[in-house]
Every structure is written in structure tokens, then in C-alpha cells.
Amino acid sequence: GQQVMQIPQYQHVQEGEDFTTYCNSSTTLSNIQWYKQRPGGHPVFLIQLVKSGEVKKQKRLTFQFGEAKKNSSLHITATQTTDVGTYFCALPGDSSYKLIFGSGTRLLVRP
């Protein structure tokens, strides 16, 4: 079945430093989604990537889909305390409607 690995599990950075989380799949993906969950909150959709090598930006967030469509990354430039939370990637599962969520990367930012 579908295997997804998300790393790192946890990262603690100084405000202003950059942050990157990586998501790796055992199979080629049709698409990948990213969600953010603030502490005590619920996951909120950030973006979806579909095309090989696709790069999308949302302000300080840069999302990338690998050329082979097996991996993806989320990079945050100059982190702020508002970036604190857990970032999950979500991959298509074994059917047309399932999403398999990665284990998440928890980001803490020191002010």
C-alpha cells in the first residue's frame, strides 16, 4: 500500500530562520496537498500540487513537487511566531477519494 514519510518530525527554530519539511512517497503521485494545524486547532488546507516540478509560493511559503512526483517540500522563509504549528502532507490513497496524511512536522519558533 501507499507509504508516506514526512521529515523532520519536529523542528525548533529561532524567529527569522528558515524551515523546510519534506514528504516522500513510495509511489508516483497524481497530486499532493499540504495542511497546517495550529496548536489546539484543526487542519487547514494550504495548497495542492499537481504538475511535475511544480513550484508554488504563498508569501513566505514555497511549495515544491518533485520531478518524479514522488516527493514534495514546504519551505518557510524567515519564520515568524505565527508559523507555529504542525504541517502535514496528504497523498492520494488506495482509492480515488482517500487521502493519506503524513505524520506531520511540528514547528516551534522562538521569538
Place this chain on the structure above:
Amino acid sequence: GAGVSQSPSNKVTEKGKDVELRCDPISGHTALYWYRQSLGQGLEFLIYFQGNSAPDKSGLPSDRFSAERTGGSVSTLTIQRTQQEDSAVYLCASSLGGLNYNEQFFGPGTRLTVL
């Protein structure tokens, strides 16, 4: 319009009791998902509803868990004879059409504590 709502927000129960968790999806969303999230962990798929189709129950951890969706809208997740390992946040999500490239909108969750 309103987002996905869930009730109750918190539920404390004693081991062996039954609990019912409710989810109101976004109006017009035909797909509804239930997930379980243990403290500091990822999201574990439980069950999926799409329109009038038979639900995908493949993620339910035991036969103590069941769910229904009435009229294609509100859904109830029932846990019978609760155990301490059932303690978690139960999240409901809805989406348009249910295809895996559709964004899922999550509710605030129900935090279940089994004593």
C-alpha cells in the same frame, strides 16, 4: 457560509459507556470523512461517506465503532463500550465530490477522554 461543525467539543466518559459524536458538514459537500488524531500524532482515517453510496468503513479500528450519515448531511460516529485507548480528538471533514484532489475542510473536532 458556515464551516464544518462538530459537537460536543469535549466529551469525558467512563470506560464501558457509549458515546455519540456529531458532524455537520458544509452545505452542498457530498463527501464526509471521519479521522482520529491521538495526542501529537497524525490523522488516522476511520470512515468515508459519498452521497448515497455505501460508506468505506475500512479504517474503523473495531466493531465497537460505527457511523451513519442521514439524508446525505449530518453524520454521527458512535463508539460503544468505550476503552481508554479510544481517547483522542475525532475530526470530521467534508469536501466537494470526495475526489482526492479536492480540498478537505475540517471541523474543530471532538476531544474524547475515556476515564
